[in-house]
Amino acid sequence: MAAPPGSRRRRPPWAWLVPSLLLLAAMTAWGAVRYPDLPDRLPRHIGPGGVDAWTDKTVLSAFVPVYLYAGVTLLLAACAAWAARSTPLDEMPEPADPWARAAAVSHNRPATAASARRTAKSLLLFNAGLGVALLPLCGLQWRTTQTADVPAWPLPVTVLLLLLSAAPLGVAWRRDAAEKKAA
Template sequence: MNAVLVSLLVNFATLLILGAVLYAAPSPLLNPKAVPFGVRVPPDKADSPEVGEQRRRYRALLAPIAVVITLASLVLGAVLNSAVVGAVAALLLCAAAGALWLSAHRALARAKEQGNWYEHVRQGAVMDTSLRTDPVRLPWLWVVPSLVVLAATAAAGAFAYPDLPATMSLPERTTNGTAYRDVTTTFWSAFSLVFVQLGVTVTVLGTVAAVLRARPDLDVSRPRTSVAQHRRYLALTARALLGVGALLNLMLLGLSGMMWGDSRSGTVLSLVVGVPLLVAVVGSLLVVLRAAPSGGRTMIGATPGAEAEENTGLVARDDDRHWRAAGTMYVNSDDPAILVPKRVGMGWTVNVANPRFLIGSGVVLVLGLAATVVSLTVGFG
């Protein structure tokens, strides 16, 4: 199988998966049911004709667009023999889905305003202090696989380092596929991916710690039940993130082995990169199937009939004024939370108006610029 055919198959598979995810995006399985297209609505309006119409319109227009973009990508990719075609096609598909999403968002916002959907409902909020006094603990046992792979990579590198050649080959993505670049063998280049592993491990640990302390999205109509479900959801999410971190470290172990052994096999590279990523994607999908966002289908661990037993009669407050970009960006300087539940997709997003987030982002930006200046200065010196 030649490189052109492999590239075409990879592009086709990528666009197929991306198209399927974007097509399913409005589903309550992937988004809170009470926030269709990023618009907060009362629970009794979540299945209203207006919402159903926008979902049907979004999918009816996206499906033919996805087919046309995919076919055009295959044809142009074969003619031009360039990997850039697949990337451009993916960006075009995302842009088309974003435009359709924005159109649906605006239509539902108008329908909610014109119909006064919140006029006859009791709005409220709920919090649970036990999530602070007795938080879900970080599952340290799930950190062990990442540390073991990291240690194994460092040990293998220490064993191979004395016998490494003067130069090593590093794979890199180019417009024509994968190419290899020769670099001088030094301690830093030989162990570069080990340092990346360390960065991945620390980043995943920090992310899990932040998620466990993030503000929960509790159901005001059944607070006790939703708190119990949220705890189970946090535990599952933490284990999933740490598992993905271990898989990334495993992929970096394979890439390090290829670099130290001067292997340029496309098949080996595909296995080293593809298998861990495939397992990570499948694992993430299983998490999605087991635990839907709050307000969607029943979450993991829910007790049948619990919702009927506990009902406060309240609905979540209409907070659309704090959300921008069709429900994808949260902007509220009065909210002390840095991480808040997403409206679009699962997980959390940042409060971009939070002073602590702005200060932290500024520090990271300054450090990044300083590191770039130092590296350029050393390089030219």
């Protein structure tokens, strides 16, 4: 089936997924190296007073951060592919109904192909930031001593890293909003 006139097949920016895949490989290697030395019981939940729930040491329980990050990576890679391949507003045919155009602009359709690509890149950067934010939690999960004590620094560091990882999404959103306003 031929593509409609004026449109072209866009490829997602897969090179921007490389940092996430390297982080995933590093997390997996770190966990595999630490696994033999882990205690028989691992943290299952960390509350305000430290570890308040434990679970038996299994591959499944030890690698929860890795599985979580792998799932999020798949989800955000799919979202990035969808964003990169979406038809931007400037390539859509002009609708006969002016209300239909206003509805398209008010929704999350990118203004231009460049905006669609920028959104895809920002999603992949966000994912890499999430991976970095999980590293302090991996350190807690993979401690070689079974202790309920948790230092105070991992939570604020993780929250700060999560907030910083969202910055590329905010930049992409603001630039797209400016492009929509200029159109």
